[in-house]
Amino acid sequence: MDDPEYRAGIIELLGALGLGELAAFQRLSADSELAPTLADQAALAGMAVVEFHHFERIRDRLAELDVSVDDAMAPFHDAYAAFHANTAPSTWLEGLVKAYVGDQIATDFYREISVAVDEDTRLLVTSVLEDSGQADFIVEHVRRAISDDPSVAGRLALWGRRLVGEALSQAQRVAADRDALATIIVSGAGGPGMDLAELSRVFTRLTENHARRMSTLGLSA
Structure with missing residues (x-):
């Protein structure tokens, strides 16, 4: 990871x-x-324990890069805080739908980005985004x-x-506001990365995946 811009x-x-x-x-x-x-x-x-172990793996990787997890997460705090403030569930069922729908949009977004990074980072990203058993649990309880x-x-x-509106806005904000991350998305890890047309298709796929998940829950998108 010799390129300082790519490292950033x-x-x-x-x-x-x-932070997610x-x-x-x-x-x-x-x-x-x-x-x-x-x-x-x-x-x-x-499931919460599994998510914390995922966080620990990211924290440890950042430590290998000589970066504190606080410093790495700080630039995204306001966006996450705004999202969660605007989507605070009022019932247990709303909390389940948020975990399944809202979080999965972010998960899809990071999976899409991972195609533009080096193999070691891609493996870490995809492994920490693996379902911890939430999907089946949530679908069963919401449909019941x-x-x-x-x-x-x-x-x-x-x-x-x-x-979905709040989550897509957050994803677009993350992609647009962080210059180094935007450079990875566009330039890739020494490869072509994504052009604007492909980035637009990414957000189309996020919306399509959301509609499928809503249908799985038995809800109209």
């Missing part, structure tokens, strides 16, 4: 991803307290809730639309 971009990528993993741990821990059964509480707590009370579907569908 990797640090920004890991900083953004690390830490936030996921914190939120799943909080959501576990709202779960209706002890079994559900234990399941969410276990809709089956028990179909009236919740409309409210959760509106909530999902709000989440």
Whole structure:
């Protein structure tokens, strides 16, 4: 990692991803307290532990690059804080939908970016983005809730639309506001990277993936 501009971009990528993993741990821990059964509480707590281990792997990689995790994550704090302030769930079901829909947009975004980085970084990024068991758990519980009370579907569908708008805005802000990260996306790791047309297609794919997830939950996109 001799190119200082590329190194800066990797640090920004890991900083953004690390903050996302830490936030996921914190939120799943909080959501576990709202779960209706002890079994559900234990399941969410276990998922939170997995997210924290993902954060630790990113923190350790940053340490190998002689960068503190605080310094790497700090530039993204305001964007994350704004997203979570604007999408604070009012019920346990809204929290589940946020974890499945909102977080997965960010996950898709970072997976898309990972094609433009070196192999070691790509392997780290893709491994920490692996599903910790959340998807099946959330789909089962949301679909069951809709089956028990179909009236919740409309409210959760509106909530999902709000989440996608906020999450896409955050992803676009991250891509546009951080120069070093933007350089990686456009230039790639010594390769062609993405042109503006491909970057536009990335956001189209994020929207399409969101629609599929909403359908899986039994909600209209």
